[in-house]
Amino acid sequence: MKTPIIIPVDQLIQEPYASVLCFPNPNENEVQCRIQELRNHSVTALEFSGTASVFGVPVPVLGKGFVGIVVIAHLNMERVAVKIRRTDADRADLLHEASMLSKANSIDVAPKLIGASKNFLLMQLIDGYLLPNWLKTNREKTLVKLVLRQVLEQCFRLDQAGLDHGELSKAPKHLLVDKTEKVFIVDFETSSVERRVANVTAVCQYLFGGNSSAAKILDEIFGRKNRLELIDVLGAYKKNKTRENFEGLVKFCLS
Ligand SMILES: Nc1ncnc2c1ncn2[C@@H]1O[C@H](COP(=O)(O)OP(=O)(O)O)[C@@H](O)[C@H]1O
Ligand SMILES: [Mg+2]
Secondary structure, eight states, rough: OOOOEEEGGGGGGGTTTTHHTTTTOOOHHHHHHHHHHHHHTTTOEEOOOSSSEEEEEEEESSEEEEEEEEEEEEETTTTEEEEEEEESSSSSSHHHHHHHHHHHHHTOSSEEEEEOSSSSEOOOOOOOHHHHHHHHOOOOHHHHHHHHHHHHHHHHHHHHHHBBBBTTTTTTTTEEEEETTEEEEETTTTTTTOOOOHHHHHHHHHIIISSHHHHHHHHHHHOOOOHHHHHHHHHHHHHOOOOHHHHHHHHHTTO
């Protein structure tokens, strides 16, 4: 990883930082407003480091999606993650995401919410890897089981709480494994407490039913699951989301 670049808030007006703060359409007014918004969160500096990048901007970031760009923020000595709302996001603010994240936190899921406003969501910084990348270098079955058990268990808790994440069937960017092998589900932007929950089934499809790079590695570790049997155990759980049916599913997937 390249050397991190730490920029105090009052220097974020400069390029290329302004372009990250206001991606993809920086304008001076909006940059100034956002700098003030960061100050309101007591952010003293932003840190540009990580393995992701933003098109046309020559500084590294932690991650990016269609709604946000995630970088590190400094609150004096504390380092946290901040999701910056893209200027072209089809969301007016990040407050819905904050409320969903807070609900997830109440059942001990996801990075802890620290603060939120129109354009910023501050949360616990996860120092780790996206699951597909983690799996490239961690193939020991017992360890992989331990990590996947956490993924499934957290999805079960979300199901029980009536909170549907919404983006777990295509989850390559939404499951993080930190350096102590703890799992964090991220991005509650499309989450809902109104939809029917499908966290466990969606993540199982992604991990064991599909053609993703993670699924391919898991096939090598656990052997290819019989599709019909998978549909059966998923169906039983979907019909009746009990602990017993959940354990049946876990046993099938992780043996
Ligand atoms: N708390 C966090 N700590 C570290 N990295 C994070 C954190 N939250 C998100 N990321 C990284 O940033 C990426 C984009 O965040 P995400 O919330 O998915 O944005 P979007 O809603 O635009 O898809 C994630 O895929 C992940 O790699
Ligand atoms: Mg995302």
